Amino acid sequence: MIDYEVYVDRLGEFVVGNPGRVVALFFVLTLVFGAGLGNISTDAGTSQFTEDSPAQEALDDVNREFTPAFETSSGSTQLIQRDENVLSKPAMLDMLRLQERILDRPDLRATSASGVASTVAQTLDPSATTLDEQIDALESASPSEVRAATKRATANPQVASLLSDDFNRKSVTASSTIGVVSHEVPGLSSSAGTSGTSPLSGIQEEIQSMTSVADSDIRVFGRGIISSELGNVIADSLLLVVPAAVLLIFGFLVIAYRDPIDLFLGVISLGLAVIWTFGFMGLADIAFSQMLIAVPPLLLAVGIDFGLHAVNRYREERVKDVAPVPSMRTTVKQLSVAFFIVTGTTVLGFLANVTSDLAPIRDFGLVAAVGILFTFLIFGVFLPAAKLYADQLRAQYNVPEFGSTPLGNEGGLLARVLSVGVVIGRKAPRAFLVVILLTTVVAGAYGTGVDTTFSQEDFLPPEEQPAYLQDLPEPFKPGVYTVTKDLNYLEDNFETTQGDSVTIYVEGEMRRDHALEDMYRAGESPPDSFVTEDRRADSQNIITVIQNYAAQDPEFAALVDRNDANGNGVPDDNLETIYDELLASPVSGQASSYITDDYRKTRIVYTVEADASQDEIVADGKVVADELRMGATATGSTVVFKDISDTIFMSAIESLVVALAATALFLVLIYQVLEGKWTLGVVNLVPIVVSLALLAGSMRYLGIPLNALTATILSIAIGLGIDYSAHVVHRFADEYNGTNLDEALRLTVGGTGGALTGSMLTTTTGLGVLAIAITPVLGQFGVVTALSIFYSYLTALVVTPPTIVVWERLTDQNPAASEPAAT
Template sequence: MIDYEVYVDRLGEFIVTNPGRVVALFFVATLIFGAGLGNISTDAGTSQFTDNSPAQEALDDVDREFSPPFETSSGSTQLIQQDSNVLSKPAMLDMLRLQERIMDRSHLRATSASSVASTVAQTLDPSAKTLDQQIDALESASPSEVRAAAKKATANPQIASLLSDDFNRESVRASSTIGVVSHEVPGISSSAGTSGTSPMTGIQTEIQSMATTADSDIRVFGSGIISSELSNVISDSLLLVVPAAVLLIFGFLVIAYRDPIDLLLGVVSLVMAVIWTFGFMGLASIPFSQMLISVPPLLLAVGIDFGLHAVNRYREERVKDVEPVPSMATTVRQLSVAFFIVTGTTVLGFLANVTSDLAPIRDFGLVAAVGILFTFFVFGVFLPAAKLYVDQLRHKYGVPAFGSTPLGSEGGALARVLSVGVTIGRTAPRAFLVVVLLSTVAAGAYGTGVDTSFSQEDFLPPEEQAGYLQQLPEPFKPGVYTVTRDINYLEDNFESTQGDSVTLYVEGQLREDSSLEMIHRAGEDPPETFVEEDRRAETTSIVTVIQNYAAQDPEFAALVDRNDADGNGVPDDNLETIYDELMASPVSGQASSYLTEDYRATRIVYTVEGDAEQKAIVADGKVVADRLRMDATATGNTVVFKAVSDTIFMSAIESLTVALLATAVFLVFIYQVLEGQWTLGVVNLVPIGVSLGFLAGSMRYFGIPLNALTATILSIAIGLGIDYSAHVVHRFADEYNTGQDLDEALRLTVSGTGGALTGSMLTTTTGLGVLAIAITPVLGQFGVVTAMSIFYSYLAALVVTPPTIVVWEQLTSPESTASAATAD
């Protein structure tokens, strides 16, 4: 045990003797950090999570090696048209006219346009190559001629695939269709993730505006629209959540502080902590992402707690008629240690996230930890100095004080409610702890079955927004979001868009005679998640390119036949000759999309069932990859997202382990140093374990998965949970060391500190719980679980900690050991 009070007294003396200087110094620092706010950039979407993933690297290899259909400079826009019959003459003219307007605007960089309407027009007039000519062909044809041409054109399965599943060829009717416009735009890349800075965003946003003003029911869909909505949802969520949180928090703070000037000081301190944190982000060039939307509420949670404790403890001294300077000196001396313990453990809880393999989670952990450190300085130094300085000015100018009674004052109704834990500790502490321990273990075991998920839909707004959101005035009213609706519509109404695919990236000597047979046999007896056709997996590969071209070119077909030993249409000999002929043919572009120039790598694409689970798809992809005797890696969006989902789960476990170990070591060390009682660190951990167990069980019960944001909640629960229990344990130790008996020390602790904790809990659970109204599901889930975490931590701190302290005292105090057996 060291004499830490010397250093604490020096800090207190500096604050109470130089309050004006301290306030001025912090305002200067705020100006410095404020300069960094202008440097903050945004990074939205899923691509930030997929970077450096092995599955993503394999997908990037596929994109790089098989470039023709995956040019990094190409992109496409889908035009989704709905009508009573999209094959009618007016509907097809609407599609062609919109495509023509797009093609006429050079800055939209459109290179080609295709649609069912275009094919029907060319069926009417085979010489109609341009959109203008195709429009003329349709306009000059009679409805019966158009109907006959549409019936003929849709006999082609590829054309029919652009029509919705309700297409009836006999009546030539369909309720929706898809038109495609291709673009050449530098800087586009293929990846499993979607970024908020897609070069297609501006193009597709303008096309969307064109479609909206046109007299037709055509919607625009593509990567640019997705990127735009992913980016806009951040600002819309902030505009929605922050005012609501501020309103709720302000209301509770009015009740907690009951003094307008104290309330103003608390709000100024909160704003200062947020400015410092986000200014640091700008200066450190850390982009703002969906993950970091949760940082301001977290800072509010800890800041409100610190502020209420500081003002409440000061008031406890002032109601004893102690002068302001010695009252604040006592407050600083007692709370600076508690704040230090809370800050240390909270920072460790957040920093545990830097062990994650995912960059956004690492950034979140770093920014949150730095923010909590800033909060410690603002509320541990600035607020006491500002409070004392203002009170001195009040006294000087005769400004009255309002509501100066501390929360949970002795004898009040709140104090009686807060004493429940003390009553349990006085009557049956050991029996109660046994019940709590068993319940925690059961809840934690149940919680191990919580789902993990990662998908683009986690970050997108829901298909239908709550009705009240559209009733909000500007600028709080969120924008119109269409991506989720269009994704669901395409999946539900177009067979070609249902399901996903697994790509095998295969490296090896493809000139060997058995290589194509091996690829062909890999599709036999496909796994359950793969789409099956004639007992084979539905697939496209260099084998299917060879077979399709052989069906078109008799000379090439003869070459294949001469080298096909078993007559199954797959060549077994002279493969290099076949590849050479294929690469010199009209389908060379298609061939190069499945086979590299050196004939040493290929890709195989398998279609999977639309309702298959990620886990099953990935497992089946590995099964098929293992059938190949070459180096085969399963990749594709589904595989990449499953890999990220697994990483998220492992990150959560690793962060929890690191946070628990680091927090335990810190608490044991700090209580030994400060109080000479390392076992108090163990006491401090008990309520945290209880809240963690019940939190995990609640997440599974309420169906909240561990996703990109909620995965951080376990380490956050430690950081924020320690906040509550540390205040209780340290206040108890402080009271106990002054000579109070056990029962009186606990009573003073729960009535004084418990009052501030109650105000903090009510304020922060509502302030963080308001995230539930955020537009993105992932933020709403995070708000709910964080609010639950704080509530459980509060209950555990005030109900579980007192009985734990009683048992601790019985086990560590020699004079209590003899009577411990009769305590229960």
């Protein structure tokens, strides 16, 4: 135990001796950090999570190896057409005319267009290679000719796959189809995820504006639209959540402070904490992402708690007729230590996230930890100085005080309600703790079954937004979001959704005779999640390029036939010669997208079922990869997202373990140093473990998974939970004189419990308002964070007092003190 009071006294004297200077210093620092606000950038979407992922690295290898050097990046726009019958002549002309208008616009960088309508037109007139010629072919054909050509064209399974599942080949009808427009756009990322700044965003938004002239209902869908909505949803969520949180928090603060000057100082302090933290982000060049939307509410949670404790503790002294300066000196002396303990454990809880393999989670942990340090300085130094300075000015100018009674005042209704934990501690502490232990074990065991997910849908608005959002006035009314609705429509109405695939990246000597046969056999009897065609997996690879070119060129077909030992269309000998011929042919560009120039690397792209789960797709992809004799790796967007999902789970567990271990060590050391009683650190940790188990169980019961944002909640729950229990334990240590345990506990919950109640009500409401955020991941985070704070508050006031009673008896602090107090 060291004499820490010397340092605390110095801090107290500095604050009460120079309140005006302290206030001025903090406003100067605010100007410094405020300069960084202009440097803040945004980073939305899922691509930020895929960096450093092994699966993404494999996908990058595929893109690098099979994309020709200096080639402009390609992207595509899907045109989802819905009509009574999209195979009717007018509907197909609608699609072709829209595609033609798109290709006629140089600014849209369109290079080609395809779809069922284009195939039907070429069936009518094989020489119709341009859209204009295809439109002429359809216009000049009779309805019966169009119908017959459509029957022939849709006999091809690849063409039929562009039609909805209700396609009837006999009646030649379908309710929807997908047309595709290809673009060449520089700067497109090869990441499996999407960002909020895709070069395709503006192009696809412009195309959407062009669909209004079509008679059919045509929706534009693609990576650009997804990226655009991912970026817009951040601004809309902030514009919706922040005002709602401010109104609710302000309302509770009015009730808690009950004095306009104190309320003003508390709000100013909260504003400084947010400005400092965001300014730090700008100065440190940390982009603002969806995850960092949660930082301001977290700062508000801790800041409100600190502010209410500081003002409430000061009021406790003032109602005893103690002068302002000594009252504030006592407040700083007592609360600076409690704030230090809370800050230390909260920072450790957030910093535990820097162990994550995901950069956004690391940034979140760092920014939140720095923000909590700023909050400690502002509410531990600035607010007391500002409060004292304001009271001195109030006295000087005879400004009246309003509500100055501390929350949870002795004898009040709130104090009696808060004393339930003290009553339990007096009556049956051991039996109660046995029940709590069993509850913790059961809830924790149940919570281990919580799901883990990662997908771009987590970051997108739901298909149906609540009606009240559309009734909001501008600018709070959110924009129109269609991506989730279109994604669900594609999945529900098409056998395969464009882009659903698994890529097998193969590395080995492709000149060996068995190389292509080995790849061919891998497609036999495919797993359930793979799309099948004639009992083979639907795939694109160097074999399909060989077979397609052989169907076009008789000389090349003869070469393949001479080297095909078993007659299955797959060459077994002289593979190098076949590759050489292929790469020197008109389809060399297509061939080079599936095999490298040194013939040592290739890729196989398997189409997967739209309704297959992420786990099924990845597991089946790995099975097929393992069956190949050469080295093979399964990759693709689905595999990358599954890899991120697994990383999220491991990050959650690792950060939980790190946070618990670091917090336990910190608490044991700090209570040994400050009070000479290291076991109080264990007491401090008990309610946190209980609240963690309750939180995990609640997440599983409510169906809230561990995703990119909620994965941080376990370590956050430790950081915020310590906030409540540390105040109770430290206040008890101050009040307990070794003789009357019951009286010390009553004073603790009556004084500290009142401020904790105000803090809990304010922050659970302020954070719970995230539930109305447009993005599902933010709404889930708001719910679990509010639950975390409520459980932390409940366990701090109900579980901590009985734990202290048992601690006092086990450590034999004062045997007489543990006897029930006379009533």
